[in-house]
Amino acid sequence: MTMLVDTQQAQALWSGCGYIHKFTYQGELLVAKVATVPAQLAHRHITQSPHSLRRKYQSYEKELNFYRHTGQRYISVCTLPEVKALAHQNEVFILVLSDFETQGYRNVSAASRVHLDYMLTWLARFHAVGLVDPDLLTGVVRGNYWHLDTRPDEFERMASGELKNSAQAINQRLIDCPYQTLIHGDAKLANFAFSSKQALGYDFQHVGLGVGIADVMLLLTSIYSGRELETQALVCLDSYFEQLGRALSGIWSAERIAELEKSWRELWPYVWADFHRFLMGWKPDHQKLTAYMFSQSELCLAQLGEVRC
Template sequence: MSTRHLEKHIPELKLTDLSISLWSGCGQIQSGFFDSQPVIVKLSEIPESINHQVISQSDFAKQRKDKSYLNELNFYNNPICKLAYENVRPRCYFAKRIDVLNILILEDFESKGFQNIDDYKFEHVYAVIDWLAQFHAKGLNLIGSERFPIGGYWHLETRPDEYKRMGSVELKRCASYLADSLYKAKYQTLIHGDSKLANYAFDNNYNVLGYDYQYVGSGIGLQDVMLFMTSVFNGDTCAKYESSILNLYFESLSKALSNTMSIKEYELLEREWRTLWPIVWADFYRFLNGWKPEHKKITQFMQNKFSEVLNRI
């Protein structure tokens, strides 16, 4: 759909010239105005052929990517999610698929004083950890009333191509055990699913907005914590700050749940999630081993977590 036809279909929308390509040619992001309000417009569709530098994209992989764009539209359109998360994500003006084009129109958070960062301070790290705790606390209350897909872009069911490519026999042997441990855990919540520094924006007071919800879905909160740590820390730094990050997360989660969950129930949740912490790392290691085994995120810290899992089973 051309820009002219898009504006004709959505008369409130006026696009400007700024355009940024999405992942592997799956669309673009443009700036514009919606009813005179500054917005960012995400236009996505899956091309017939995706040329990715790491792994060839099978039909299954293209279907997974297509579902992820629909998943994001559903998240913004879900009335329960709108109510729960209206203050922690950009305001959505329009979210719809027209023919094969996914159209998502969000407020331009820079107009509200938020911006992306490349060079972070620890205040930014702590702010995201607290944001995740608040997000997951709300998700724990939503997950029983709504059906959500499994969250995260790396879970085993959606990665058969990477599973076939795995070089580690031990990881491959444990793959189903790792997945079952996480997705059959008692305490499931709604996770962001792509919780990296690039998907958060901050204002000068370290308030946070999260965006890019293609892989939002059910899971345990520590999956988001793990992925965020890999986006800001190397292996040595993960080891150094692991305890303080986990303690901060659970302190924030406990406070956020203080009016909706009993102390006894919360203690059971924290115990389960802390027990699953090495499995969270090992499960992501399983994905990376099949996707890009030389990836810099495969650190000694991550491998040590897998060793912890092996010692348990």
């Protein structure tokens, strides 16, 4: 096995958590993700607490477990990198994958409508697997990186107000939804690559239980500005549900698919409010705090107020 140490072949992971290396083995170009969690992150907005250290450590465990136990169930439905080897030793996580660039996939810095459709299709197919095979969800913890129970530090830093007061009710509403599936948990543009025909998804550190539209919401925040969200969000949501219906067709009845869509559409304001809550505690001047997010949060809070009355 020959490791390429050229600096062009090594990429630092988020906030000093390791590196991604490209290397050749038996003539094949592979990618090794070598991760460890430092006591203090190289991030100007984050001071590492014992809780955040544990959360980051567990995120790398999640990714290895996904590829070890679950990924093969998905690879025939939606494109993932092929796993070549994985290991966890002395608090170091090593994941060796096929290099998707050799298979014709490329990252993009700005998404076209075609790219967006590919990602929505990928997410719909990914979510459909967990919906039709609930055994995959046994013992799975909540997904995404902003889940309330994993963010006590950010919650504590939030300013007092209705959103903070309603955080647990919002969280519970999402948990109580009868249609849970496996979500990617960090479905931003940077975690997809594209061929001329489809998207490939990767980086499964925040995979877990949830409602599929949480992934759709996060994806849109990585692509659109607030003004664009006003006109494009529901168009994209319609496209996602169209693809989800296709993925479930022939397995679920039309009536059950319609009920799923109704249930998740009702939660659209809740997934925005949930992410809004996280951002207000993490970085309250974040560019993703848009007028569209505020309006969805207000709608969520109004609905909760009606329930309480």
